[in-house]
Amino acid sequence: MDIKLAHPSKTTPEDLKQLANLSAVMLQKIRDEMLEPFPRKEAPLIPSGRLQELCGIDKTRMNRSLKKGDLPQGQQSRPGAVRYFSLSEAMQWIRAELKPVPRRGPGKVIAVANFKGGVTKTTMSTLLCQGLSLRRGRKVCHVDLDPQGSATTLYGINPHAEVSSENTIMPLIEAYLAGESFDMRGLPQETYWPNLDLIPSSTELFNAEFMLPARATAEEGHIPFERVLSNGLDSLKDEYDYIILDTAPTLSYLTINAIFAADGVIVPVVPDTLAFASMVQFWQLFSDLVTGMEEQSEGSKKEFDFLDVLMTRMEKKNAPRLVADWIRGVYGSRVLPIEIPETDLARNSSIQFRTVYDLSSSEANTETMRRIRQPCDEFVDYVDDKVSALWQGIEE
Numbered sequence: 376m377d378i379k380l381a382h383p384s385k386t387t388p389e390d391l392k393q394l395a396n397l398s399a400v401m402l403q404k405i406r407d408e409m410l411e412p413f414p415r416k417e418a419p420l421i422p423s424g425r426l427q428e429l430c431g432i433d434k435t436r437m438n439r440s441l442k443k444g445d446l447p448q449g450q451q452s453r454p455g456a457v458r459y460f461s462l463s464e465a466m467q468w469i470r471a472e473l474k475p476v477p478r479r480g481p482g483k484v485i486a487v488a489n490f491k492g493g494v495t496k497t498t499m500s501t502l503l504c505q506g507l508s509l510r511r512g513r514k515v516c517h518v519d520l521d522p523q524g525s526a527t528t529l530y531g532i533n534p535h536a537e538v539s540s541e542n543t544i545m546p547l548i549e550a551y552l553a554g555e556s557f558d559m560r561g562l563p564q565e566t567y568w569p570n571l572d573l574i575p576s577s578t579e580l581f582n583a584e585f586m587l588p589a590r591a592t593a594e595e596g597h598i599p600f601e602r603v604l605s606n607g608l609d610s611l612k613d614e615y616d617y618i619i620l621d622t623a624p625t626l627s628y629l630t631i632n633a634i635f636a637a638d639g640v641i642v643p644v645v646p647d648t649l650a651f652a653s654m655v656q657f658w659q660l661f662s663d664l665v666t667g668m669e670e671q672s673e674g675s676k677k678e679f680d681f682l683d684v685l686m687t688r689m690e691k692k693n694a695p696r697l698v699a700d701w702i703r704g705v706y707g708s709r710v711l712p713i714e715i716p717e718t719d720l721a722r723n724s725s726i727q728f729r730t731v732y733d734l735s736s737s738e739a740n741t742e743t744m745r746r747i748r749q750p751c752d753e754f755v756d757y758v759d760d761k762v763s764a765l766w767q768g769i770e771e
């Protein structure tokens with residue numbers, strides 16, 4: 376039987392090349408328009424009401440501290456108008472008023488992972504970075520380990536045009552292949568968000584997938600390929616309170632490295648049946664992976680400080696609730712008592728390469744903003760409370 380194709384002409388490699396070029400040009404154009412003035416993002420200002428919330432103080436207390444004059448005064452358009460603080464100013468207030476538990480010992484590495492795409496790994500890892508610095512004054516390094524570079528994009532950086540291989544973690548991998556050591560301290564770059572640095576990604580990170588296993592089989596007596604990142608990150612743990620790893624939606628060598636390097640793992644899940652089914656595979660592979668690590672490292676166990684499931688993109692409907700109940704039934708207390716709702720605000724802000732923490736208070740009505748921000752705040756606080764408890768447990 377003859378099947379007639381809708382498009383009689385064939386798609387040639389030249390056509391594909393043209394498509395690739397067109398889409399790259401289009402993306403650059405969209406980004407330029409979204410990120411005016413070109414091309415950097417700006418951190419939002421914090422109004423005094425939100426700063427009071429962040430510091431856990433009331434208006435009277437804030438006024439008293441303002442009068443004392445030790446803390447930044449912020450800015451008012453005229454006397455009596457709302458006072459706005461820059462993020463760095465807000466962080467000074469938080470350190471002074473909220474007094475977060477200081478880090479003891481090395482910074483914590485947290486990987487956000489799930490082999491499925493679209494479960495908000497990138498969104499939640501970026502929110503976690505922003506939130507830890509904003510809400511707790513932490514110094515954070517975000518490492519983008521997804522060759523697609525979505526997290527890098529959220530910082531207003533074009534992974535194709537503005538990031539070269541040397542800016543990513545590739546030099547670490549190349550040094551490993553050459554049998555040399557590499558100091559990662561030169562890699563993190565400052566971002567538009569104070570106290571939050573980024574090691575960006577570019578498509579060249581795909582090469583790591585071929586390079587890492589090549590060395591693994593080449594000779595004996597060197598560190599196993601899955602520990603390259605873990606070893607490298609050691610040099611950053613004195614400088615950062617947190618190192619947050621955004622991973623690709625595949626069980627790639629980089630993802631394996633991320634899991635091996637992690638002290639804690641956050642697994643975002645969305646409540647739909649197919650995603651639930653794919654989680655079964657995730658746990659199987661994850662468990663095989665960690666068991667494999669244990670065997671290779673001659674009995675020394677790979678343990679995590681925490682491994683939590685975060686339910687995201689929760690809709691108010693019945694079907695997702697049912698799946699959420701299954702998830703809770705299976706994963707029990709590993710499921711965080713926080714649900715990130717599916718909201719238009721979160722979806723729309725990501726179209727403009729922004730997270731809900733990038734929005735200023737005037738960009739949505741208070742209730743709409745609170746609905747998505749509050750659970751994000753709770754998630755960030757949950758992570759920092761957990762880690763703070765670990766730091767407090769370390770003898771001075």
Ligand SMILES: Nc1ncnc2c1ncn2[C@@H]1O[C@H](COP(=O)(O)OP(=O)(O)O)[C@@H](O)[C@H]1O
Pocket residue numbers: 491492493494495496497498499525624688715716717718719721722723725726
């Ligand atoms: N709370 C939310 N409500 C609605 N859409 C969301 C929410 N959080 C993220 N998204 C959207 O979900 C999509 C996938 O998110 P992303 O963080 O890129 O996932 P992943 O990194 O797991 O592939 C993005 O288009 C993002 O805009």
Ligand SMILES: [Mg+2]
Pocket residue numbers: 496497498521525526622623
């Ligand atoms: Mg992603």
